[in-house]
Amino acid sequence: MSADLHLTPPPVQHVVLAENGMQLDNGRSFGPFTVAYETYGTLDADKANAILVCHALTGDQYVAGTNPTTGKPGWWERMVGPGCPIDTDRFFVICANVLGGCMGTTGPRDADPATNAPYGLDFPIITIGDMVRAQALLLDHLGIEKLFAVIGGSMGGMQALQWAAAYPDRVFACMAIATAAKHSAQNIAFHEVGRQAILADPDWMAGSYAFHGCRPKRGLSVARMAAHITYLSEAALQRKFGRSLQDRDALSFGFDADFQVESYLRHQGSSFVDRFDANSYLYITRAMDYFDLAAEHGGQLADAFRGTKTRFLLVSFSSDWLFPTTESRTIAHALNAVSADVSFVEVETDKGHDAFLLDEPAFLNLCRGFVDGSAQQRGLTPHPSEVKRVRGPLMRTDLRLIGDLIEPRASVLDVGAGDGSLLEFLVHDKQVDGRGLEIDPDGVRLGVAQGLTVIQGDANTDLADYPTGAFDWIVLSRTLQTTRDPADVLQQLVRIGRRAIVAFENYGHWRARLGLLLRGRAPGRAGAWWENPNIHPCTIADFLELCASRNITIERAITVGPLGHVRDGKLPSAHANMLAEQAVFVLKQS
């Protein structure tokens, strides 16, 4: 296969594809080429349980089990395997080395059939789109028409997004982790430093080092060192190394690796050159730099997903500065803009970009929830250990009233979805197309694990991302008075929903009035005034004033008085401000 040093044994599973050539994004036809891949688990009779896992820049096809090259566990051992979130007892998992790679799939160090010498720089520049196209050919070869899911982190996440955009009918669910819809200027800059380090190494020999029997080890090592810093976070480096010294008690006053972090980085560099090909590094970094899903669709990222039926989960990590949360939010916004089914969570961690490869329980549980929930929607056999939901009636008065207001099969956004009770009721008893927005990541995780669609977000800031008139109903219960800017939130609600339902506790109720009048105590819920989450308490009269000032029409006012007495009308009664303990309003933009 390759005239280069054989760094790795030949892959166990591989196939020659594109006998007549495959059209690349650069306009050239390329092929035939070899794709090396691994599979785990068993494909079911319907071929409906296939999950494609896409690897990152320096990953390989050995996602689970034991890597035959290194003898170490697969690179995602905690995610993929029997009983893992991506459960190989239930799913048929495929992972293929990317086109341009150096683990068995054809790349620059393999022989060019035209010359029988290694491609070197004659290998064509490939893109994420080309990688995905090659994977689609592999699926054709395996006879899999539609993936249950495509899943990947970092560059693997780029491939997952590309899959959903290029083959919407072949992807039921898509999980894109710690990734972006385009490579940022800063990330291109870091890749360029790595490439220049390789190109500066005299042993690179203009890419034909294999022909000359050498390898640009020093350049590749520097490239890896620079890149490796970007995979961690400052906090993680501080926690792991700080300024601790390596095998010495005092500074050496020299250029040795005095600090542990230096020694660690040098090791990262030197061990990398033993397992990776420098030209592959050039080609794959270039493919990432070229990735820009919006540009491929006329500049509008949303257009990459218009009409999609795929169910998405986006995950970011709070300390990831290579693919920061803003990148995932950009994708979530684009998917929201085309009313796609998208959940999103930012996982709190100090582990940086690499967190997606590590043992982060919150992250693994989230993925398990999404996979299980999606499998249920897809009608796959549920996992035996899967927690059966015991659904009871809605217990809170306000939620019951809201549930009654919404007609079956409507589209609903529940802002402040909490543990998903209302959303679950609406989805299962009224077959609504329901979405949640929830600030607490635990709430989002719980919702996603129930098969619901929930985006982690803040009503104070993230409503602006939803398009106008995106939902039949938008619901805000027991939340308005906790927001920083109730007037702005209310305006967003009536913009996004054709109807908005706002429920709140009435501070004008006689008990609150008498408390201040007779006892001189600020009105509030049970508990200390200084812990009251309702930082903007209001009465029904106050609320009416706000609606009037913002030209918001009240269509219906439901108030709940003493002993649960419910009054339902066009406007609250004259006494409601005094007597009602809770109020539920149906609003719309005037």
Add this chain to the structure above:
Amino acid sequence: MSADLHLTPPPVQHVVLAENGMQLDNGRSFGPFTVAYETYGTLDADKANAILVCHALTGDQYVAGTNPTTGKPGWWERMVGPGCPIDTDRFFVICANVLGGCMGTTGPRDADPATNAPYGLDFPIITIGDMVRAQALLLDHLGIEKLFAVIGGSMGGMQALQWAAAYPDRVFACMAIATAAKHSAQNIAFHEVGRQAILADPDWMAGSYAFHGCRPKRGLSVARMAAHITYLSEAALQRKFGRSLQDRDALSFGFDADFQVESYLRHQGSSFVDRFDANSYLYITRAMDYFDLAAEHGGQLADAFRGTKTRFLLVSFSSDWLFPTTESRTIAHALNAVSADVSFVEVETDKGHDAFLLDEPAFLNLCRGFVDGSAQQRGLTPHPSEVKRVRGPLMRTDLRLIGDLIEPRASVLDVGAGDGSLLEFLVHDKQVDGRGLEIDPDGVRLGVAQGLTVIQGDANTDLADYPTGAFDWIVLSRTLQTTRDPADVLQQLVRIGRRAIVAFENYGHWRARLGLLLRGRAPGRAGAWWENPNIHPCTIADFLELCASRNITIERAITVGPLGHVRDGKLPSAHANMLAEQAVFVLKQS
């Protein structure tokens, strides 16, 4: 001077120092050595107006005027010059090339007198402490006993801090910008990548490239490219370059610099090698890595500054991820812990670390304020254009009452210092040792510009940094009800101040009660309920309950009733909760 290629003409001003050697931190004696420096402005008769400016990693002594090497303006042209914040019409400004540098001060490319060949790796490892020691010898040579100020950014800030720690009696004011008291693991890691890139270049020749007539241009260029990314921010790179292409309409599908950011970086790398010496880069990065002011003082950063009389200003930039704001806060905390006179501001900008070199008006104004305020305190002739403060009496009732409570020459922390009115009154009319804490950077800037000492910070989070019993008085006026956690803030107040003064608006006042009773409107200030900054409104009775629940003793209660009637007593009267519009309490920990 040097057997190396002469990159630069010999410096205009230089002096040979340490004829008998200077003791280095590595234990060796070194010298004589040359220090190249520039001066601007005129030293006054008292030699009291000298400002030492310290340059950063790749800077030089040409801080102002025209750099004779490049023909370009000095590197801090907006900061230093006639009429600038560091005004060369008023101050005598000195800037010296650091020891180990390559702009005239002795460094590794200069000739070792022992061999008459360039030092190369025989140059001793130097530290920030050694650089500062050499500068102190320069000041001795110039006959300057005490600096009016030492000022620097980045590595220059490290030198400024080192000056204040090592020579506390020689520094009246210290301005440390975008810097840290130690180099972080991440920063060491980036430096190590740069060094390894240089060491990987065959033309480095184990440091003796000058002898061999070559230079490690490729390695130094890669080092500079990697470092340069860290000087910017992702947002700045996005704003300046995004994914824009360089001189082409479409991707080239090759390894050319398709993207502007690549072209820019390559230029940064290649232009750097023309002006900087690779070995100097190794030595100076090492000096930064070794910097750890706390370690030099038994592990406690505060001990580096114990007893200091120096006036400090710390400045960080919000998008600087190389020396992030947390690093400046760490220094501020250490200075607070020894009750030093420290002001601190985080300047909002997307320009990253390099912001300190750029035209940031907010930053330049801040520096001007600090320099002018310090000059006033030092008794230097004020700048003719300096705005004369017109001080009137305190207008707000609560501030007048508070002003009356505090005895002359007490130490006071004003939390939520606003525009500094109270602080200024206390400092000038009562000669108190006053400090402010203010969340709004404009307020801090205003205060600093008046010669006051103000730290930018948030009562919700930053009070924890002050030591117990640090002040005679701590003041919180019209702020308690705006905090997220009033109970926690109150406990911090009585911990930090031997006495705390808390003033607030009473929501139990009869007007508020009647408003809710009769009109059913939530109590609040004039204006809409949804814009009320008092997110935790409370009455006098509520406040008494909180104090009781936290074992806080009320020593004195002053209430202001209708028509400004003031009642002063041990506790509020029985009617105060109903009648008082404002309340001022003196509290202490029980």
